[in-house]
Amino acid sequence: MAHGSRQVGLPTWVFVPAAAGALFVVLPLAAILTRVEWSDFFSLITSDSSVDALQLSLRTSSVSTLLCVVFGVPMAMVLARTSFRGQQLMRSLVLLPLVLPPVVGGIALLYTFGRRGLLGHTFEVLGIEVAFSTTAVVLAQTFVALPFLVVSLEGALRTAGGRYEAVASTLGARPTTVFRRVTLPLVLPGLVSGAVLSFARALGEFGATITFAGSLQGVTRTLPLEIYLQRESDADAAVALSLVLVIVAVVVIGLARGRGEI
Amino acid sequence: MKRWVLGAAVLLLSTAACGSGESSGSEESKTLTVYAAASLSSSFEEIGKQFEADHEGVKVKFSFGGSSDLVAQIQQGAPADVFASADTKNMDKATADDLVEGDPVDFASNTLEIAVPPDNPAGVASLEDLAKPATKVVVCAAEVPCGAATQGVQDASGVTIKPVSEEQSVTDVLNKVTSGEADAGLVYVTDVEAAGDKVKGITFPESSEVVNTYPIGALADSKDKDLAQEFVDLVTGDAGQKVLADAGFAKP
Numbered sequence: 001m002a003h004g005s006r007q008v009g010l011p012t013w014v015f016v017p018a019a020a021g022a023l024f025v026v027l028p029l030a031a032i033l034t035r036v037e038w039s040d041f042f043s044l045i046t047s048d049s050s051v052d053a054l055q056l057s058l059r060t061s062s063v064s065t066l067l068c069v070v071f072g073v074p075m076a077m078v079l080a081r082t083s084f085r086g087q088q089l090m091r092s093l094v095l096l097p098l099v100l101p102p103v104v105g106g107i108a109l110l111y112t113f114g115r116r117g118l119l120g121h122t123f124e125v126l127g128i129e130v131a132f133s134t135t136a137v138v139l140a141q142t143f144v145a146l147p148f149l150v151v152s153l154e155g156a157l158r159t160a161g162g163r164y165e166a167v168a169s170t171l172g173a174r175p176t177t178v179f180r181r182v183t184l185p186l187v188l189p190g191l192v193s194g195a196v197l198s199f200a201r202a203l204g205e206f207g208a209t210i211t212f213a214g215s216l217q218g219v220t221r222t223l224p225l226e227i228y229l230q231r232e233s234d235a236d237a238a239v240a241l242s243l244v245l246v247i248v249a250v251v252v253i254g255l256a257r258g259r260g261e262i
Numbered sequence: 263m264k265r266w267v268l269g270a271a272v273l274l275l276s277t278a279a280c281g282s283g284e285s286s287g288s289e290e291s292k293t294l295t296v297y298a299a300a301s302l303s304s305s306f307e308e309i310g311k312q313f314e315a316d317h318e319g320v321k322v323k324f325s326f327g328g329s330s331d332l333v334a335q336i337q338q339g340a341p342a343d344v345f346a347s348a349d350t351k352n353m354d355k356a357t358a359d360d361l362v363e364g365d366p367v368d369f370a371s372n373t374l375e376i377a378v379p380p381d382n383p384a385g386v387a388s389l390e391d392l393a394k395p396a397t398k399v400v401v402c403a404a405e406v407p408c409g410a411a412t413q414g415v416q417d418a419s420g421v422t423i424k425p426v427s428e429e430q431s432v433t434d435v436l437n438k439v440t441s442g443e444a445d446a447g448l449v450y451v452t453d454v455e456a457a458g459d460k461v462k463g464i465t466f467p468e469s470s471e472v473v474n475t476y477p478i479g480a481l482a483d484s485k486d487k488d489l490a491q492e493f494v495d496l497v498t499g500d501a502g503q504k505v506l507a508d509a510g511f512a513k514p
Binding site for chain 2: 110111
């Protein structure tokens with residue numbers, strides 16, 4: 001009766017590695033706090049270059065997340081609700097940026113969208129300049145963040161199952177109506193958590209951006225790039241900005257948790 | 263299962279604890295650790311081979327990177343025997359903290375050169391050409407030594423470059439040029455030399471306004487200061503100078 005609901009006690013030894021693991025994550029974050037020059041903190045994070053970098057990061061990450069949703073939702077639906085030859089392979093390929101070092105992604109993007117890349121000439125004819133533009137930053141961020149949305153939404157879709165969709169369909173609802181009225185509300189928490197993960201990944205993007213987009217204040221120099229550059233000359237500013245990025249990340253995760261997911 | 267997890271945890275902790283305890287070896291095999299600016303990598307590897315050939319049982323290990331990164335690591339107690347910086351500013355940081363044994367010696371110098379893709383699509387021929395709005399120019403950020411030199415050249419010549427990107431390092435600038443993303447980049451003479459036929463170098467007279475001097479010194483915390491000094495002597499001596507000259511470095 002109460003079999004499933006009673007909490008099963010954990011073996012005590014579990015707590016030792018669990019605590020060590022937690023400490024391993026928390027301690028470096030605490031170490032940042034100890035190194036912040038609090039007297040200069042505000043002036044360091046409100047300098048022109050810092051504000052530009054934070055604004056650019058928030059702007060590009062938002063656009064990237066939007067693109068992830070626009071392309072990722074259909075991709076997750078195709079992967080979760082259909083079956084076709086080569087689907088397994090397709091899934092692996094789509095999720096590849098998850099495990100690829102970002103710098104490799106940057107090189108791949110360079111040879112695709114760069115001026116001398118596969119599509120570079122096409123873009124030039126269309127009058128779109130990708131090289132060294134904010135567009136390049138968004139492309140880099142979308143490339144690395146898209147799999148996060150696909151993987152979490154596909155999981156949500158599979159868990160939800162197709163029963164309600166089948167019922168709606170037999171009651172005469174057209175596929176688009178089924179998607180809008182049944183599927184979407186059902187997997188909304190999964191979609192939100194996927195979008196939040198994508199946003200967080202885009203916000204932290206460094207390797208692909210520096211390889212592919214370059215680094216110029218207000219155009220392509222996002223917060224992680226600014227932190228990396230400040231390290232060269234002003235370690236205090238780098239630490240202060242790192243803390244800002246940590247805070248933004250905590251707020252984003254907190255917001256998502258508040259919505260009851262992740 | 264239980265034992266396996268515990269074993270893994272112990273392993274993890276012990277590797278974390280002993281990571282810094284690298285010894286410089288016994289009498290028979292010694293390791294000399296040299297921290298050197300990234301632009302020195304190919305020359306120093308060659309000099310290192312000569313050093314190993316001259317000193318039986320000695321292994322020369324290099325850590326190449328941005329000079330400011332390297333000096334920060336040395337300040338944090340990294341186990342280095344020799345430090346070669348790409349500018350005097352970063353060497354001064356090391357001497358100010360009494361990390362260098364004796365006085366550092368200038369052993370080479372480097373000036374800027376324009377690098378363009380082999381087909382030179384923007385037709386760059388002079389420093390002024392880099393100021394043209396249609397030319398996509400990539401430079402180093404002012405925070406790193408090559409960027410400071412770029413700023414110095416602009417100040418001295420009165421030419422104002424509007425770069426499309428300010429990169430973190432010379433390598434990043436060079437990559438943007440070799441991949442054809444940028445029409446031109448400002449890098450060191452030695453970088454153009456090292457890139458071979460992947461880029462074309464264009465010298466400009468204003469480059470002599472800013473000369474980067476490379477100092478080298480044995481470090482005070484070295485476990486074998488005599489050996490460290492011998493490496494410094496090799497670099498500053500005829501054999502080392504020849505290798506550096508072949509790579510495009512000028513005399514200090």
